[in-house]
Amino acid sequence: MPELPEVETIRRDLIDYVKGKKIKSVTILNKKTVRNKAVFFVNYLRNRKIIEINRRGKLLIITLEKKKKEKENKFLLIHLKMTGQLIFVQGKKSIAGGHSLSKESFSKAVGGALPNKHTRVIFTFVGNSFLYFNDLRLFGYLEIVSSEKVEQIKVNNYGPEPLSSDLTVSYLKTLLKNRTSCIKALMLNQKIIAGLGNIYVDEALFLAGIKPQRPGKSLKTKEIERLIISINSVITKAIDNRGTTFNNYVDSHGEKGNFTKLLQVYGRQGEICFRCGKIIEKCRLAGRGTHYCPNCQK
DNA sequence: GTGTTTGTTATCAA
């Protein structure tokens, strides 16, 4: 379940691995994964370099090379949704049929050598390296779009990024002041704050000492201040620890995230609160499993 | 066979 810290970890890795590399060929193993016409997608990417790798919320935005005759760059959007993985493999010189790499870390996380049965798209780079897009549940997608469309998506679909100066107390205050839905649902809304998902919303609300059931408009200024500090703190620590692996997430070399063992409430229902010793509870809010301490969170 | 996992969008209602 990649959220902002997991996508950011992958983004940083991909900058090291594929930025500046030229795509030699693309193989689509599942047509549903690619939102463009398959022929266009494959032909457009062939012999084109990766220029930049950016992120907005949980969406990866890859800038593609502009050829001489073309007016502007296009962009490759990649959304991992629930179970998407992007795994980079540096192949050995001259191998025939498949590659194996440092198997140990890998075999558990993605089911052994690549490609596997969940591999949906394969990028082959000049220099015999590979980027595999795996996606068990087929919710994720890849799409080539114009610069106009990218700008549209960035502005219309996403609120301020955590860790950015745009996420201010006054912003959140005005947005929450008339909202009757619970703060948990509002924090999951990408148009209010970009990049948070089920895990980090629960963790941030615990840190802030706010019950997830509280209506948005019931939050006091002090609580909104605490909430923003908590969001930034949990996101920073999660990025530092290369994300959280609960089910499916692995980074671009198939390794799990280290934040899992630092979780305070997510997945800890029935266990003891590290802060007060009471039992962590779980309920359902906004259709999502929601974990909280009934004593620490008011 | 049943319930559970969740990012996002579609749909319907108010």
Added chain:
DNA sequence: CTTGATAACAAACA
């Protein structure tokens, strides 16, 4: 138009 609530998507696992 905005907001909120819920289902749907899809596959695997306990």
